[in-house]
Amino acid sequence: MKYVIINGSPRRKNTWKMVEQAKKNLNGEFEEIHLMKEKIPLCNGCFKCIVEGEERCPHRDIIQPIVDKMKDADGIIIACPVYAMNVTALLKNFLDHTAYFYHRPEFFTKKALVVVSTAGAGQKDVAKYIDETLRHWGVNKVYKITYACGGKDSLDVKNINEVSQKFARDVESGKLHNPKFGDIVFFNVWKAMAFSKDPIKADREFWFNNDLASHDFAPEVKLNIAKRLFSKVMFFILKRVMK
Numbered sequence: 001m002k003y004v005i006i007n008g009s010p011r012r013k014n015t016w017k018m019v020e021q022a023k024k025n026l027n028g029e030f031e032e033i034h035l036m037k038e039k040i041p042l043c044n045g046c047f048k049c050i051v052e053g054e055e056r057c058p059h060r061d062i063i064q065p066i067v068d069k070m071k072d073a074d075g076i077i078i079a080c081p082v083y084a085m086n087v088t089a090l091l092k093n094f095l096d097h098t099a100y101f102y103h104r105p106e107f108f109t110k111k112a113l114v115v116v117s118t119a120g121a122g123q124k125d126v127a128k129y130i131d132e133t134l135r136h137w138g139v140n141k142v143y144k145i146t147y148a149c150g151g152k153d154s155l156d157v158k159n160i161n162e163v164s165q166k167f168a169r170d171v172e173s174g175k176l177h178n179p180k181f182g183d184i185v186f187f188n189v190w191k192a193m194a195f196s197k198d199p200i201k202a203d204r205e206f207w208f209n210n211d212l213a214s215h216d217f218a219p220e221v222k223l224n225i226a227k228r229l230f231s232k233v234m235f236f237i238l239k240r241v242m243k
């Protein structure tokens with residue numbers, strides 16, 4: 001199995017120790033991306049990735065190789081400490097550069113593990129934010145490990161092992177889970193936007209070139225009858241709303 005680890009901490013300490021413990025339960029190759037070392041300039045808000053295509057991002061030479069590694073991986077690990085009750089600026093800047101995945105989700109066959117450490121607070125909210133971002137990218141299942149170390153040099157080894165073993169088993173199984181209703185809603189929001197009268201060019205090309213436009217959800221992921229029906233109804237409504 002291939003895993004890519006995105007480290008959103010500027011250092012390799014509390015959060016990284018959690019990652020190292022989790023790694024002991026995963027078999028395969030690891031690609032580490034330390035965002036601090038990547039020196040990604042701040043997203044300048046030019047909208048080029050969203051409107052014209054990600055290949056038009058002025059920082060594509062740094063971003064694209066990271067994205068390629070994520071696409072190549074079976075499992076994506078995102079590690080981040082809580083800073084001012086949120087993700088670090090390092091991780092947020094990377095997520096800003098990949099915001100086009102909200103419009104053009106691509107990670108339907110991937111599983112992810114989110115690892116968050118904090119001194120005392122904010123870990124659940126930060127993990128939830130990263131989880132939601134990944135689900136918007138299409139990620140099939142997200143596992144979360146959070147820990148408040150309270151300034152001590154400690155680890156919750158039992159929890160890290162339990163969650164990372166579940167993550168490993170899931171990645172190795174290759175099984176794809178039924179999406180949540182919320183995931184189906186967002187899939188149809190972006191799909192309906194690609195069908196609108198005045199669509200974003202890059203979005204329209206993506207949805208039609210990948211043939212996602214003719215599916216109720218990513219074709220690799222099987223929907224049960226209730227969810228397939230729900231998806232069709234959602235698309236019918238959203239297409240009318242976004243005309």
Ligand SMILES: Cc1cc2nc3c(=O)[nH]c(=O)nc-3n(C[C@H](O)[C@H](O)[C@H](O)COP(=O)(O)O)c2cc1C
Nearest residue numbers: 009013014015081082083084085117118119120121
């Ligand atoms: C700039 C900064 C902001 C922080 N903000 C918070 C915070 O809002 N709440 C909290 O409980 N801990 C906060 N912390 C503590 C870190 O989340 C905590 O020490 C974490 O384990 C550091 O992870 P690292 O060793 O991987 O960098 C902050 C630390 C720094 C440096």
